[in-house]
Amino acid sequence: MDSSHPPLFLGCIADDVTGATDIASNLVQAGMRTVQVFGVPNPADLMALQADAVVVALKSRSIDRDAAVSMSLQSLAALQQAGAQRFFFKYCSTFDSTPAGNIGPVAESLMNELGVAQTIFCPAFPANGRTVYQGHLFVNGQLLNESGMHNHPLNPMTDANLVRVLQRQTTKSVGLIDWNDLRAAKVRSSMQSLADDGIAMVITDACDDDHLQRLAQQTTQLEFLTGGSGIARWLPQAWRESGLLTAVDSEPSALAAFDRVADRGRAAVLSGSCSPATNRQVHYLKSRCASLALDIERLLASPENALADMEHFLRAVPDREPLMIYSTSDPERVAQLQQAFGTAVVAEAIETAMGRLAKQLVDDHGVRRLVLAGGETAGAVTRKLGIHAIRVGPEICPGVPLTETVSAEPLSLVLKSGNFGDDQFFEKAIQVAT
Numbered sequence: 057m058d059s060s061h062p063p064l065f066l067g068c069i070a071d072d073v074t075g076a077t078d079i080a081s082n083l084v085q086a087g088m089r090t091v092q093v094f095g096v097p098n099p100a101d102l103m104a105l106q107a108d109a110v111v112v113a114l115k116s117r118s119i120d121r122d123a124a125v126s127m128s129l130q131s132l133a134a135l136q137q138a139g140a141q142r143f144f145f146k147y148c149s150t151f152d153s154t155p156a157g158n159i160g161p162v163a164e165s166l167m168n169e170l171g172v173a174q175t176i177f178c179p180a181f182p183a184n185g186r187t188v189y190q191g192h193l194f195v196n197g198q199l200l201n202e203s204g205m206h207n208h209p210l211n212p213m214t215d216a217n218l219v220r221v222l223q224r225q226t227t228k229s230v231g232l233i234d235w236n237d238l239r240a241a242k243v244r245s246s247m248q249s250l251a252d253d254g255i256a257m258v259i260t261d262a263c264d265d266d267h268l269q270r271l272a273q274q275t276t277q278l279e280f281l282t283g284g285s286g287i288a289r290w291l292p293q294a295w296r297e298s299g300l301l302t303a304v305d306s307e308p309s310a311l312a313a314f315d316r317v318a319d320r321g322r323a324a325v326l327s328g329s330c331s332p333a334t335n336r337q338v339h340y341l342k343s344r345c346a347s348l349a350l351d352i353e354r355l356l357a358s359p360e361n362a363l364a365d366m367e368h369f370l371r372a373v374p375d376r377e378p379l380m381i382y383s384t385s386d387p388e389r390v391a392q393l394q395q396a397f398g399t400a401v402v403a404e405a406i407e408t409a410m411g412r413l414a415k416q417l418v419d420d421h422g423v424r425r426l427v428l429a430g431g432e433t434a435g436a437v438t439r440k441l442g443i444h445a446i447r448v449g450p451e452i453c454p455g456v457p458l459t460e461t462v463s464a465e466p467l468s469l470v471l472k473s474g475n476f477g478d479d480q481f482f483e484k485a486i487q488v489a490t
């Protein structure tokens with residue numbers, strides 16, 4: 057390791073792959089040299105990275121609670137051994153979880169392990185339309201439970217009151233810091249009052265970036281924070297101002313390690329998100345490039361035959377032309393498939409197929425840029441491709457950067473959170489300058 061590089065400062069644990077890239081991108085935008093690694097890391101590998109921040113991308117959002125807790129604790133141990141001084145648990149800005157978890161149980165176990173009595177829960181990400189007011193989460197001005205998230209295939213969100221949602225997932229007591237506390241710079245004193253009342257987990261309001269900046273400035277004392285990536289855009293500056301983080305030369309330095317060596321080949325979009333935004337993005341792109349909807353019934357009946365059909369399609373697309381394959385569907389179609397075959401069975405079949413398709417695209421069809429839509433989908437694909445780490449480049453839209461794999465033959469990856477990006481996002485991601 058280069059002894060002139062400051063030691064690792066921040067260790068993040070993200071509960072899905074696109075969410076990890078989202079926070080990594082916001083940290084890079086805020087001037088931190090950030091590397092994203094996939095799966096529970098090895099401390100020695102982390103120490104060799106020369107980064108200010110490491111984001112560990114897990115696939116722990118929709119799995120069994122005990123497994124999610126276990127892999128999060130193992131990741132924490134690795135980050136601690138690598139010398140991290142601050143820790144962040146990143147979950148979705150739409151608080152994606154089931155009544156059993158996994159946000160509450162994972163946060164609780166990380167707090168217990170770190171010996172931390174209290175922390176904040178700040179999913180707000182105003183740049184992407186996620187705001188929290190009086191503890192209620194809004195998505196582009198709609199209450200969470202009316203925003204389309206109530207139709208999520210794996211973790212439908214049916215309650216916008218986050219104090220209530222989180223309280224159902226944890227044995228610790230949950231409270232609220234509202235926007236008045238932020239405006240009056242009363243976060244620390246309000247947290248102390250809440251602590252005196254035995255409140256360990258504090259949902260925080262934030263309606264705009266000014267609120268997030270204030271919140272970051274007033275929580276620098278916390279060793280462990282949790283939230284979406286909105287606050288991560290402001291924490292590095294707050295840490296620097298309070299003397300905790302060594303100042304970096306300038307913002308671009310955080311992008312300096314991004315080589316752009318990967319962007320020399322064909323682009324393909326694999327889309328498994330069924331969010332409203334991704335449905336619109338698929339609709340926009342499908343008449344503009346070669347595209348194919350996964351035949352999900354055929355896939356469930358015979359994966360091998362379905363993949364053989366896909367291979368025919370791939371061979372028919374002229375060399376080097378971009379293409380898109382998607383399972384993205386509207387809520388009625390998702391419900392119909394889930395009722396007929398079972399939620400987990402459908403999700404597993406699609407994720408496995410997406411992983412295999414990605415491997416075919418890269419190994420046999422000259423694809424060097426993969427655009428993946430959906431956190432679970434991206435998790436399955438990156439696992440199948442054996443990707444260990446990525447460097448983060450410039451943003452294509454808030455929370456979705458261009459990235460490239462840290463490997464002998466780098467691959468360009470765009471890992472898009474299901475609900476991020478405008479209708480033309482895929483087209484931009486395919487075309488973005490190299």
Ligand SMILES: Nc1ncnc2c1ncn2[C@@H]1O[C@H](COP(=O)(O)OP(=O)(O)O)[C@@H](O)[C@H]1O
Pocket residue numbers: 209210328329330331352383384385389390393394402403404406407429430431432433434473474475
């Ligand atoms: N047509 C479909 N019907 C049912 N489930 C689907 C369909 N298409 C994709 N899925 C599954 O829904 C889940 C979507 O999750 P994810 O990829 O994380 O997207 P998002 O980012 O929108 O949450 C995945 O497990 C995926 O396999």
Ligand SMILES: O=C(O)[C@@H](O)C(=O)COP(=O)(O)O
Pocket residue numbers: 072074075076078079147148149150284285429430431432455472473474475
């Ligand atoms: O915070 C967010 O909204 C995203 O970073 C995120 O976690 C998205 O997850 P997916 O919607 O599953 O892609």
